[in-house]
Amino acid sequence: MQMRHPALAIDCTDKVSSVAIQNGSQLWQVEEQGARGQARKIFSLIDQCLQQAQLEKNQLCSICWAAGPGSFTGLRVATAVAQGLSYALNLPLVGVSSLEAQAVAASRLYPDSYGPVAVITNAHMGEYYWAIFELVPGERPIRLSPDMLSEETQISTDQRVRLVIGNSAEKMPLPASAEIVRIEETLLRAQDLFAVAAPAFAAGKGISARQAEPIYLRNKSAWKTLDQQSAKEQK
DSSP: OOOSSOEEEEEOSSSEEEEEEEETTEEEEEEEEOSTTHHHHHHHHHHHHHHHHTOOGGGOOEEEEEEESSOHHHHHHHHHHHHHHHHHHTOOEEEEEHHHHHHHHHHHHSTTOOEEEEEEEEEETTEEEEEEEEEOTTSOOEEOSOOEEEEGGGOOOOTTOOEEESTTGGGSOOOTTSOOEEEOSOOOOGGGGHHHHHHHHHTTOOBOGGGOOOOOOSOHHHHHHHHHHHHHHHO
16 A cells, blocks of 8 residues: 555664655655764755655655664654654654564565565664564565564564564574575665555554654663663764
């Protein structure tokens, strides 16, 4: 499903910041590598994308963003920017699971792939964010598990999985004898958020700026520890 009216997507969950605009069948996207200075980069990327689409901010009709799980600093940047634009322009928001959007990216980049795909990313402190989806050619991936936060030894997955994606793909426990393709990188880009957000907007499930929150999957004590770590990485 496509966004029928000009919509903005924002992603800062990993080391690539990206922004996309979709208007029907038309799509524009800009991105920049590097986790440092995402707060400074993201507004420039939005302006670049608007220029490419030949649109003004007040012509946007909705905003979606990768709400997490992912980099604590990146999630807060993307959420704050989405909130600010939503409030200023009075636009509805939809927060998208970054793991689900990565499954969409896998479907986009490997259109002939089918069957269960595992998405796994580094949550630090010896833990990983992960989820399982079913790839169906030509359709949006089907969720087979919730987004989880686990230690490596606690990850339980569908043994049918033969494709693993994410920056911690080597950590997904699967039979050594199986022919498994592991793509150890974050495939997600802002354009992949639209496939998840469009049905939510169509169903009237957009939220207000005040309701927008990141998806951390962590308790507050762990959040403080990683917050300090993320702040060091941003310098």
